[in-house]
Amino acid sequence: MNTALILQGGRSGSDLLQSLFDSHPEILQFPGILRFDQKFLKIFNIKSTEQIALYFIKVNPQFFDSRLNKIERHNKLGQDKKSYFKVNKKKFIKFFHIYFNKSKKTNFDLLVCLHKAYNFNKKKNQKLLIVHIHIYDYLLNYLDIIGEKNNLKILLTLRDPLVSLSSAINHFLNYKKGIAMSPRGLNEILRIHFNTFNDLHFLRKKIRVVKLEEKHNNSIITMKKICKFLKIKFVNSLLKSTYHGKKWWGDAVSKKYLNGLNKNFQNKFDEKLFTYKEVFYLESKLFPILKKYNYPLRSKAKQENISYYLIFFGFEKKVWKNVLKNHSIKTILSILYFL
Numbered sequence: 216m217n218t219a220l221i222l223q224g225g226r227s228g229s230d231l232l233q234s235l236f237d238s239h240p241e242i243l244q245f246p247g248i249l250r251f252d253q254k255f256l257k258i259f260n261i262k263s264t265e266q267i268a269l270y271f272i273k274v275n276p277q278f279f280d281s282r283l284n285k286i287e288r289h290n291k292l293g294q295d296k297k298s299y300f301k302v303n304k305k306k307f308i309k310f311f312h313i314y315f316n317k318s319k320k321t322n323f324d325l326l327v328c329l330h331k332a333y334n335f336n337k338k339k340n341q342k343l344l345i346v347h348i349h350i351y352d353y354l355l356n357y358l359d360i361i362g363e364k365n366n367l368k369i370l371l372t373l374r375d376p377l378v379s380l381s382s383a384i385n386h387f388l389n390y391k392k393g394i395a396m397s398p399r400g401l402n403e404i405l406r407i408h409f410n411t412f413n414d415l416h417f418l419r420k421k422i423r424v425v426k427l428e429e430k431h432n433n434s435i436i437t438m439k440k441i442c443k444f445l446k447i448k449f450v451n452s453l454l455k456s457t458y459h460g461k462k463w464w465g466d467a468v469s470k471k472y473l474n475g476l477n478k479n480f481q482n483k484f485d486e487k488l489f490t491y492k493e494v495f496y497l498e499s500k501l502f503p504i505l506k507k508y509n510y511p512l513r514s515k516a517k518q519e520n521i522s523y524y525l526i527f528f529g530f531e532k533k534v535w536k537n538v539l540k541n542h543s544i545k546t547i548l549s550i551l552y553f554l
Contacts (some may be wrong), residue, residue, distance in 0.1 A: 216243075216327055217366040219445055221347045222354060224411045225379030225404075226386070227372040228427040230287060231456060233347045234463045235438065235476075238452035240337075243330040244345040245278050246300070246458045247287055251353040251360070259322050259360055264315050268308040271329055278333065279304055281458070285467060292461035296472070300459035302333065310335040322360050343447055350407070351414050367421055368445060371411070374427040374482070375510045376501050377494065380408050381485040384530050390468045393537040397546050398553035401534050409500060426508060431480030484513070488530050496525055527554065 223229035236242050249255070255274055261267045272279060281289035281299040292298040311332035318324035330344055344365075348354050374382075383404050387396040415422060423444045429437045438453045456463045456475035465473030489497070491514060498505060498516035505512060535550055 216342060216344050217368070217446070218344045218346065218361075218364075219368045219370060220354065220357065221345065221349070222351070222369055222371045222411075222415075223349055223407070224371050224373045224424075225376060225408050226383040227374035227379055228425075228430060229347065229349060229372045230466060231427075231473075231475075232370065232372055232425060232430065233345070234456040234458055235453050236345055237457045238455070238460055239447065239450060241341055241447045242343050242345055243327075243334050243337075243341045244347070245275070245330065245333060246281070246289065247277065247284060248347045248349045249275075249353075251348060251356040253356075256356060256360060259325065264312045265308060267315070267325065268311040268329075268332070271311075272304055272307070278302065279307070287466045288464060289458055292458060292463060294462055296464060298461045300461060306335055307332050323362075323364055326361060343445060350403075351411065363418075363421070369415070369418060369422045370441065370444075371415065371422050371424050372427060373424050373508060375484070376408055376504060377489070377497060377513065378482040378484050380404070380497075381488045381530075382483075384488065384534065385485060386468045386470075388534065388537055389470070392541045393534075394541070396534055396537060397542060398534070398538065398549045401531065402553045412504065424508070428480065428482065431477050434476045434478065488533075490529060493525065493528050 221229050221233055230247075233244065233247075236244060237246070258267055258270050258274075261270055277284035277289065279302045281292065281301070284290065290299055292300070309332075311328055314328040314331045315325065318328055326346075327344060331341075334341070346357070348357055384396070384401070387393065387400065387404075423441065425437070425441065434454055439449050442449045442453070454476060462475070465471075495514040495516050498512055498514050502516060504510070531554075538547055538550060
């Protein structure tokens with residue numbers, strides 16, 4: 216079975232992209248991010264098939280009762296925004312036992328069998344595993360455990376970098392009093408926007424960039440190109456944003472309900488978040504990406520034509536102010552470390 220990973224290059228619609236694959240007859244996937252963190256990796260050291268399945272349920276309960284996944288708003292699915300999904304845990308354990316015992320029991324077999332057991336009530340002609348790996352650290356763990364086997368391909372979602380950066384900062388500051396916008400969280404956001412292409416350079420031949428703007432404005436053409444890249448057939452369900460066949464309205468971080476693909480989509484840049492000097496500095500650093508992917512320049516920046524350094528940005532002070540107000544002493548002290 217071939218494999219594709221979804222990675223996010225900012226606040227750029229990685230969950231939206233995954234939702235479009237939801238009802239494709241050739242695809243197996245879980246409804247959300249599969250966090251290849253240290254907690255999840257323990258599953259590859261468990262010997263008992265029943266204990267593997269039980270541990271998977273324990274670390275991913277939101278896959279079995281979507282009401283638990285409030286941040287992605289899987290508790291408010293469907294046209295009426297009142298629907299959710301549940302998956303039978305006993306059947307999942309039963310089918311995992313059957314599938315895994317028939318396999319060679321490699322780490323990749325374990326991953327595939329978890330997907331097959333989860334999707335036990337679907338058609339049997341799936342040929343592509345899609346894993347929403349989300350961030351670079353999880354990707355490294357995936358490669359360490361699974362490797363680059365099975366014709367691995369990567370879909371990297373992208374959006375106008377300054378729009379993505381401002382969206383991430385503003386939305387996470389406004390979500391639950393900015394609980395997720397810690398100094399560490401901001402550092403990760405900056406790393407994603409500035410380092411992703413350098414980090415992934417060693418995998419460049421396996422990657423297809425998926426621009427959020429094109430996904431909305433040229434949906435059919437974009438999805439057909441993705442299908443060609445992944446070697447799957449194009450079906451009309453690829454134009455519908457769903458999870459378990461139920462309409463998805465976007466995550467809770469966005470606050471407003473997003474109605475799937477929007478042919479009239481336009482980026483909204485928060486000019487108040489940056490000074491002109493900051494925009495100039497940021498665009499100088501991002502110039503190769505802006506040029507290659509035809510994103511607008513809001514300053515007169517050119518590649519690395521800056522002659523000064525910024526100690527910190529205005530948006531950093533905005534984040535720190537929120538940290539001082541709503542976070543613990545330990546988190547407050549981490550400002551100095553991540554500065």
